[in-house]
Amino acid sequence: MQSAVEQKRLQLSKSTEARTKSLLGQFFTPEKTAAFMASLFPDANGVCRLLDAGAGIGSLSAAFLDRWRGGGFHFRRVEVDAFELDRTLVSHLSQTLDTYSHRGDFVGNIHKEDFIHAAVDSLSGDLFSRPLDPYTHAILNPPYKKINSHSAHRLALRRVGIETVNLYSAFVALAAAHTAPGGQIVAIIPRSFCNGPYYRRFRDFILERTAIRHMHLFESRSRAFRDDDVLQENIIIRLERGGQQGPVMITTSTDDSFADLTSHEHPFERIVFPHDPERFIHVPTSPDKNAIELSRAIRYTLAELGIKVSTGPIVDFRLKTHLRDRPGSNTVPLLYPGHFTSSGTTWPIDDMKKPNAIENNPDTEKWLYPNGFYCVVRRFSSKEEKRRIVASVVEPSVFGAAPMLGFENHLNVFHENKRGLPEPLARGLAVFLNTTAVDEHFRRFNGHTQVNATDLKLMRFPSRSALVRLGTWAMQQGVLTQDEIDAQLRTLTE
Structure with a gap:
């Protein structure tokens, strides 16, 4: 049976014009994908401060909070900071978060402001900004939209040493910057950051500040957001702020039903090759090395x-x-x-x-x-x-x-x-x-x-x-x- 949040997502996906989705880079997370993302966080206790930037109607926060209420986490208290710039979604987001407020151990804060500017002002110590306290967890489906090289977003990001070309990578970088040591970040983002010169500085930023713990790949390029006709190949990634890099868990599934989920653990040198100056991020889908890796003859530039x-x-x-x-x-x-x-x-x-x-x-x-x-x-x-x-x-x-x-x-x-x-x-x-x-x-x-x-x-x-x-x-x-x-x-x- 579909939850109220999922029913609202389907309704909005059908009624929102494609032009509006493209303008905002806005694609809502399906319920099964949100639940899978929430499942990737390791169990934890104490007080949780959760960041949901680009929260939409709250699908990701709901999945995280459902796992908590179901006993999957052992937090004494959860506080959510949900950022959403689209005023038409705020009432839906408020309804989603209000359903978890009845026990007195939960606070949902909705920020109707631009996450990039709020996060940059907090990092740069702007006298007129409200500082953001460090987060223990972040769950993200950030907007997918290119950033113009002379835009206000690009100039703001440069103030805190972030150089990137798309809103999604800016959101992940800022989330990492605002996460406490040991904090966990789970995001669904386009896989395009894994290679190419445009995302080199973003890869450096992430690899220097976090450890990659888990990556999930959808084998069908069109299935992660099929209700919105998104053809970009997406990946779900879990990062640990300040973690010691070790093996990486790679899971794959054909689509967001996760019915044929497979998993293999790989040493990090198969993910980022030790002598690769561009620091490309590889996603091996088999534990076996292929002919390119095994051959000593294939080694010339x-x-x-x-x-x-x-x-x-x-x-x-x-x-x-x-x-x-x-x-x-x-x-x-x-x-x-x-x-x-x-x-x-x-x-x-x-x-x-x-x-x-x-x-x-x-x-x-x-x-x-x-x-x-x-x-x-x-x-x-x-x-x-x-x-x-x-x-x-x-x-x-x-x-x-x-x-x-x-x-x-x-x-x-x-x-x-x-x-x-x-x-x-x-x-x-x-x-x-x-x-x-x-x-x-x-x-x-x-x-x-x-x-x-x-x-x-x-x-x-x-x-x-x-x-x-x-x-x-x-x-x-x-x-x-x-x-x-x-x-x-x-x-x-x-």
């Missing part, structure tokens, strides 16, 4: 191989006047992901709804590469696609006498100083990148549909000679099956 990878430089809408649907005089091929399939390069394509060519002139020449063999990787995958990394080989013979090529922005291009690669090397890179082991390894730290050039730069590869051997083997075969590609990876040696 692209820089060590003399190979570069770049995002395709042509942003089509910025060069719109130079684009042509069909090749003609003074044009060169313009390549999109749609020009590549598992069977090779197809160009031009008449019904692709994208231009096939771009003029070669003084305004475009700086964006073009000489015709040759390249390895390309699509930057985006669809929401439930089997593979995250899809690599193809650019075959120069397809383009006839074209001297130059244009690579559109939705491709990552492997090259040697903006020139093509030897054919065996290009084909070897494609074979390696298309292995199941590489895709699985990549998914451990990449939680969104995008494959950035930065992510590819930080991967480890076989030696140049091993890649050439892979490419030479591929050139001697017909169409390769996934099993054949994966089997060939296992033959690599130093």
Whole structure:
């Protein structure tokens, strides 16, 4: 039977316009997910000070308090600080918290103010602000919304040493800053913070102040907030303020029913690799090491191989006047992901709804590469696609006498100083990148549909000679099956 809070959530999810949800970054937590999040906290006693920032209608606080009232915690008293900026939700939030007030051992404080500004003012010792006492617990489903680099939020966060690009990571960082030593934080947030340069400072902030105790991954990218059509891959994470880092519990489930929950404990060096300068956070879903971790032959950076990878430089809408649907005089091929399939390069394509060519002139020449063999990787995958990394080989013979090529922005291009690669090397890179082991390894730290050039730069590869051997083997075969590609990876040696 659904609780009153869950019934209200479903009603509001249906009645709230998508534009309003997007504007506020507001997505309410389903009841089963809230209960699971509350279950992750270790038992505790004494006095609890709980932070629920971005509280909405109080679903998370209710789940936490239900566990307490059911004997799952042994607190003498609980005080909740619930921050909610949306005035239309405050009455619902008040109703939720009031249901726990009848025994005299609970206080619910509702703060109708911006959590970021309140938390920053408290940390910075603003004379006109109300200081926030340290919290023993925090439970969060923070808003998902980008922060403009010159916004009031961004400037406020910089005052307390927090540099980040999204409200969700700002909320988690501020919650950590306001949590007492040993305090516990459980949050459901997009997995995008695990990798990429934009969240590097946030990862540093969290890893320096907290220990990661638990991470839960939903295997279906669209199921955590399915009532709100959220396609971002989400993760539930438990952090301990000031904790000594040890093993991390990883749990997975297909969706928010948690019916097929699996759990494995992993040493921290499998979560954050000891010598990774970017401190990517990996989420291994199996206790077994895959071929990438086990192989001593896969240990070279692209820089060590003399190979570069770049995002395709042509942003089509910025060069719109130079684009042509069909090749003609003074044009060169313009390549999109749609020009590549598992069977090779197809160009031009008449019904692709994208231009096939771009003029070669003084305004475009700086964006073009000489015709040759390249390895390309699509930057985006669809929401439930089997593979995250899809690599193809650019075959120069397809383009006839074209001297130059244009690579559109939705491709990552492997090259040697903006020139093509030897054919065996290009084909070897494609074979390696298309292995199941590489895709699985990549998914451990990449939680969104995008494959950035930065992510590819930080991967480890076989030696140049091993890649050439892979490419030479591929050139001697017909169409390769996934099993054949994966089997060939296992033959690599130093």
